[in-house]
Amino acid sequence: MSSLDISKIRKEFPILRREIDGKRLVYLDNAATSQKPLRVIDSLSNFYSRHNANIHRGIHTLSEESTNLYEGARESIKQFIGAQHSCEVIFTRNATESINLVAQSWGRQNVLPGDEIVLSPMEHHSNLVPWQVLAAEREAKLVFLELDEHGQIDMDSARKLIGPKTKLVTFTQMSNVLGTITPARELADLAHKFGAIVLIDGAQGVPHLATSVQELGCDFYVFSLHKMLGPTGVGVLWGKKELLNAMPPYMYGGDMISSVAREKSRYNELPWKYEAGTPNIADVIASGVAVEYLKEIGMDVVREHEVEITRYALNRLKEIPEIKIYGPHDATKRGGVISFNLKDIHPHDLGQIMSDAGIAIRAGHHCCQPLMKDLKVMGTARASFYIYNTFEEVDMLLAALREADRVMGNVAIR
Amino acid sequence: MSLSDDLYRETILDHYHNPRNHGSIEGATEVEGTNPLCGDELTLYLKVNDAGLIEDIKMNAHGCSINTASGSMMSEAIMGQTVERAREIIDTFKTMMLTKEDTEAMEDDLEDLEALRGVKKYPVRIKCALLPWNTLLQGLDTVKK
Numbered sequence: 001m002s003s004l005d006i007s008k009i010r011k012e013f014p015i016l017r018r019e020i021d022g023k024r025l026v027y028l029d030n031a032a033t034s035q036k037p038l039r040v041i042d043s044l045s046n047f048y049s050r051h052n053a054n055i056h057r058g059i060h061t062l063s064e065e066s067t068n069l070y071e072g073a074r075e076s077i078k079q080f081i082g083a084q085h086s087c088e089v090i091f092t093r094n095a096t097e098s099i100n101l102v103a104q105s106w107g108r109q110n111v112l113p114g115d116e117i118v119l120s121p122m123e124h125h126s127n128l129v130p131w132q133v134l135a136a137e138r139e140a141k142l143v144f145l146e147l148d149e150h151g152q153i154d155m156d157s158a159r160k161l162i163g164p165k166t167k168l169v170t171f172t173q174m175s176n177v178l179g180t181i182t183p184a185r186e187l188a189d190l191a192h193k194f195g196a197i198v199l200i201d202g203a204q205g206v207p208h209l210a211t212s213v214q215e216l217g218c219d220f221y222v223f224s225l226h227k228m229l230g231p232t233g234v235g236v237l238w239g240k241k242e243l244l245n246a247m248p249p250y251m252y253g254g255d256m257i258s259s260v261a262r263e264k265s266r267y268n269e270l271p272w273k274y275e276a277g278t279p280n281i282a283d284v285i286a287s288g289v290a291v292e293y294l295k296e297i298g299m300d301v302v303r304e305h306e307v308e309i310t311r312y313a314l315n316r317l318k319e320i321p322e323i324k325i326y327g328p329h330d331a332t333k334r335g336g337v338i339s340f341n342l343k344d345i346h347p348h349d350l351g352q353i354m355s356d357a358g359i360a361i362r363a364g365h366h367c368c369q370p371l372m373k374d375l376k377v378m379g380t381a382r383a384s385f386y387i388y389n390t391f392e393e394v395d396m397l398l399a400a401l402r403e404a405d406r407v408m409g410n411v412a413i414r
Numbered sequence: 415m416s417l418s419d420d421l422y423r424e425t426i427l428d429h430y431h432n433p434r435n436h437g438s439i440e441g442a443t444e445v446e447g448t449n450p451l452c453g454d455e456l457t458l459y460l461k462v463n464d465a466g467l468i469e470d471i472k473m474n475a476h477g478c479s480i481n482t483a484s485g486s487m488m489s490e491a492i493m494g495q496t497v498e499r500a501r502e503i504i505d506t507f508k509t510m511m512l513t514k515e516d517t518e519a520m521e522d523d524l525e526d527l528e529a530l531r532g533v534k535k536y537p538v539r540i541k542c543a544l545l546p547w548n549t550l551l552q553g554l555d556t557v558k559k
Contacts (some may be wrong), residue, residue, distance in 0.1 A: 125462050346478035348452055352536065353418040365453040374450055378476050407418045408479070 002305040004297070010388050012037040014131045020347075023358030031176050031204060031337045033226045033383035037293055040229060041269040043286040054278055056255060073288025074271070081202075081221065083238055087270035088193055090237040090244070091284055095203040096126040097236035098222035101201060103130035103272065105247040106220075109300070110197075111167050113139035118162055120145050120153055120171035121374060122178060125367040127170060127201045128265055138168070147374070151178040166196040174207025176400065177366050178327030179266030179310075179334035181209070188217035197243070203227060207386075208306055208335050210299035213238055226244060230290035231283040237274070244270050251276040292325040302387055309385050313338055313394045320401065322412045326375060336385035339366070342401060343412035347381040354381075359397055360412045404405040419450055421536060422479065425529035430479040435489035437472045443557045447549030450459065454481055456545055460553040466497050480530070480539050485546030488528045495553055504547050511540055 010016050017272040018025045027035060047069070053062035056068050071086075079088045087375060091341050092098045107130075111117070117131050121144045135142050143166075146157035153171065164168060169191035174181050188198045199220040205211060207228035213221045220243070225234040249256055249267055256276040258266045266271050294302065311331035315325050322343045351363030362382040365372045372379060383397055405413045424556040439459040447456040454477040460485040473491045475482050488507075507527055510517045511534060518526050533543045 003470045028542065337536055346476035347455075348480075348539070348542065349422075352421070364451065372453065378455070404418075407422050409431065411431070 002301065002308050004305040004387065005389065006027060006390055007246070007304075011386055012039070014038055014041070020358040021356065026357075026359040026396050028383040028385065028389065028393065028397060029360045029387075030386040031227070031360050031366075031382065033232065034207065034229050034268055034386050035388065036231065037229055038291060038383060040286045040290050043289040044231060044282050045133045047285055052305060055281055058287070059144055066281055069285045069288075070172060070279070072202070073284050073291075076288040076291045076295075078235060080211075081206060081236075081238060081296060082214050082344065084214070085241055088238055089242065090271045090274045091279055092234055092235040092237055092274075093261070093280070094226075095222045095224040096237035098220075098235050099199070099201070099252045100130050101237055102222075102320070103134045104240070105250045106197070106243065107131075107134040107168075109141050109247060111135075111138045114165065115167040116143045116165040116181050117141070118143045118145060118158075118169045118196075119168050120182065121147055121149070122175045122180065122368060122371045123170070124176055124201065124203070125369070126203075127172065127199075128370070131168075131170070141165075145171070151175070152328070152333070152335075153179045153180075153182050153187070153385045154373045155186060158187060162187075162190050162194060162196065164194055166191065166194050167392075168197050168199065169200040170201070172201045172203070173211070174208065174335040174337070175327065176337060177273070177339050177368050177371055177382070179337040179339075180207075180327055184216045184218070192217070193216050199392060204335060204337065205292075209303055212222075224285075225287040226291060231289035232247045233280045234287045241270065244274070246379045249273055249276070253277050255279075266403065276294050294379060297387065305387060306385055307331045309389055309391065309394065310334065310338065312391050313383065313385070313397070316394055319398070320413055323401070326380060336389075337382060338384070339380040339382045341377060341380055342405065343406065345412055347379045347409055349408060350401070350404050353407050354397070354400050357396070357400040357403065359393075359400050361397070363391040371409055374377070421532050421539075423529050423532065425526055426479060426483040428434055429483035433473070433475070433482050433486040435472050435486065435493070437545070438474055439470055440474075442470065443444040443449050443553055444507070445549055445553040447545050447552070448513075449477075449545050450480070451538075451541060452478070453528060454478065454542070454545065456485065456549055457482070457535060458485075458546065458549045458553050458556060460550070462497060462557045467516060468492055468497065468500055471550075473557065477545065477548070478539075478542055481545050482543040484530055484543040487530070488546050488550065491524055491527060492550070497557075500550070508544065511543055541557055 008355045014365040015035050051065045054067045055067040074089050078089050146154045148154045192196045198218040200218040202223040206223045226232040253276040324341050326339040347363035364379045442459040442461045445458050457474045459472045463469045473485050533539050
């Protein structure tokens with residue numbers, strides 16, 4: 001067993017005591033969003049009860065406190081992702097907005113007709129659609145890497161496809177469907193050989209893996225705090241200072257200026273240049289609390305627990321030969337996200353019957369329709385784990401899968 | 415009997431495992447319906463004769479049980495009906511699915527459709543049940559042109 005004290009951790013999450021139709025909630029939809037510990041929930045209420053004021057403008061005590069708490073969260077997150085400078089950490093609404101910021105700001109400035117944008121074929125729609133739009137606008141070309149039979153990026157294809165025309169290489173740190181942990185450093189080094197910029201989608205990575213943007217070797221890194229115990233509504237764009245300084249602002253207005261005259265304005269310095277308007281102060285502060293909690297537990301311990309529960313779940317799922325599991329079968333090479341299908345039973349039917357048993361899983365295309373097409377399925381069922389999930393919950397998932405087959409008329413399991 | 419058994423009644427499972435009027439019709443009016451929520455797709459083929467009778471209807475669906483069963487029952491309900499009557503049936507069915515309160519029971523010849531009433535307890539799935547019907551409406555509009 002891992003060194004994680006799960007029963008202690010579970011006590012921190014009030015929602016885990018909830019019942020669904022008289023059954024204890026089993027929450028296995030962590031890749032969509034994680035649950036929140038009491039200290040994060042308390043932080044929100046505490047902020048509004050004690051410190052609420054707008055930041056970066058007031059002389060009064062509350063404004064100073066709010067500003068310090070807000071900037072303190074930036075510092076926590078900077079350390080958590082191993083960034084060198086706080087000014088490289090920009091708060092957005094979510095990873096999607098962070099990607100759009102780069103596509104619209106850096107992309108419009110740098111991508112020229114004939115340039116190539118290289119992506120993995122398992123990107124979330126949020127790291128695909130913004131590049132489709134940019135490519136169409138700039139007459140650039142999208143180029144897709146290939147996957148091997150384990151759902152891993154085929155480095156031979158990468159070496160063929162990344163070249164002098166490549167302007168940007170972008171890929172997920174960990175697939176939200178297959179769980180694949182991608183060879184980020186290798187891809188980044190390859191891209192940099194040709195002077196391309198690298199954006200890594202860390203939405204599924206940073207909540208589960210000890211992450212250092214320096215070690216990943218990327219130029220931009222994006223993620224959402226709600227997938228890592230924080231509240232919804234906060235995302236981060238980390239970028240190299242030189243790049244962020246050279247790019248034009250994404251949105252214009254208050255907070256992002258240093259001086260304004262009738263006809264022309266001067267823009268603020270990093271990171272505020274990219275944070276126009278009053279930001280999501282309370283949620284950013286609570287995000288800092290979430291990150292400090294993860295630091296306290298230790299990301300190595302988080303990873304150790306997830307490898308163990310993933311290995312256990314993979315082994316148990318394999319007991320039913322009619323279950324098809326997608327992605328790497330080696331728990332050390334993947335995250336705690338398992339996509340599967342039970343023969344021809346539609347994932348929505350599985351999800352529904354699971355829900356009646358109190359088990360929350362995701363069913364559908366997981367915002368990865370092109371990958372679904374490659375896998376030749378309409379969708380998959382997906383169970384995804386986090387620090388509070390137990391082996392016992394995996395057992396309940398298995399029992400519910402057998403029950404689902406019974407309800408559907410014993411069509412799958414022999 | 416669990417909550418799920420209630421949803422997945424025998425009638426629904428029967429239509430799901432053996433969908434009626436499955437397939438395609440060459441040269442017929444062809445419409446596609448999608449449920450963006452789950453990516454489910456449905457191609458509906460419709461043949462209406464000069465007298466305004468629905469001569470044939472077939473569907474190719476890659477959907478969940480509710481979607482498939484609903485489409486199968488729909489095809490039986492409207493086969494051979496006039497376009498006008500088909501629109502009435504669509505209307506009655508959609509009213510049943512979209513009205514919060516209990517609506518009147520379906521007429522005898524539409525009693526299979528009653529099995530889908532249970533889907534109302536699962537608001538997310540109502541879209542699955544309605545996909546074939548909305549696709550049919552689109553088809554009827556296309557045929558007219």
